[in-house]
Amino acid sequence: MSEKVLIRPHGGARWAIVAVVVAYVTVVIVVPLFALVATVAGDLRRVLEEILDPGALHALMLSAVVAVIALAVNGVAGVVGALVLVRQRFWGKRALDALIDMPLAVSPVMTGLAFLLLFGRGGWLRPVLDAAKLEVMFAFPGLVVATLFVTLPFTIREVALVLDEIGTSEEDAAATLGATSWQAFRLVTLPNIRHGLELGTTLTVARALGEFGAVLVIGGAISGKTQTATTFIHTAIDERRDATAYGIALILAAAAAALLVVLQRRPRKGT
DSSP states (O other), X not given: OOOOOOOOOOHHHHHHXXXXXXXXXXXXXXXXXXXXXXXXXXXXXXXXXXXXXXXXXXXXXXXXXXXXXXXXXXXXXXXXXXXXXXXXXXXXXHHHHHXXXXXXXXXXXXXXXXXXXXXXXXXXXXXXXXXXTOOOTTSHHHHHHHHHHXXXXXXXXXXXXXXXXXXXXXXXXXXXXXXXXXXXXXXXXHHHTHHHHHHHHHHHHHHHHHOOHHHHHHHTTOTTTTOOHHHHHHHHHHTTOHHHHHHHHHHHHHHHHHHHHHHHHSOOTTO
């Protein structure tokens, strides 16, 4: 029987690797965030006045609403999709598995253009939308559709990883003891995948809050209607309203950081 050999660097090599990683993270993440915080702190009164503008508040609220919808939809669809991928066998499973990762591989701007071909003027689905009297492009439903597309993989992938790791032994034992499929899911599967679900939905919300390209193309960044926090930042920079842009950007960064901190503080199974 072969044994795995774990090679660990010693002495100077170990500390050199640690230093490189710390330096890389510092340059890529810490320094830009520090610059943002310092800039906002240097003109805090003006920033507070700017972000309390009705347009800025509406953009923040719209982003929050879209993120909550993405959280709810992906929370359900992520669990169902993961169960299908891990526990079911069917023709085309590999193709479906690859398609789920598509939002991670394509540009959000390209996504917006693709939806424009479907829902825009003369689009493939335009007759259906006209019959239903429903607007998608440059309207709130378009923001939701774009956000659901870009956030699709996160919950499915995280839950699928946990399902693959835990196997079906506990669920089989529950079935042997007379539990129904729903009881086994509610009492066994769901508690076991809780951490994966929490991680996936946290990443979903963070991604939803930070989405820019797709919602810009589909929503058009119409002030007071489809302008999210990220597109508001883009408009503010164009209009040289730097204080507003930096303030909104810091709020989004703080929200994402808070989500990750809360997630990390949650106890995991077995700890």
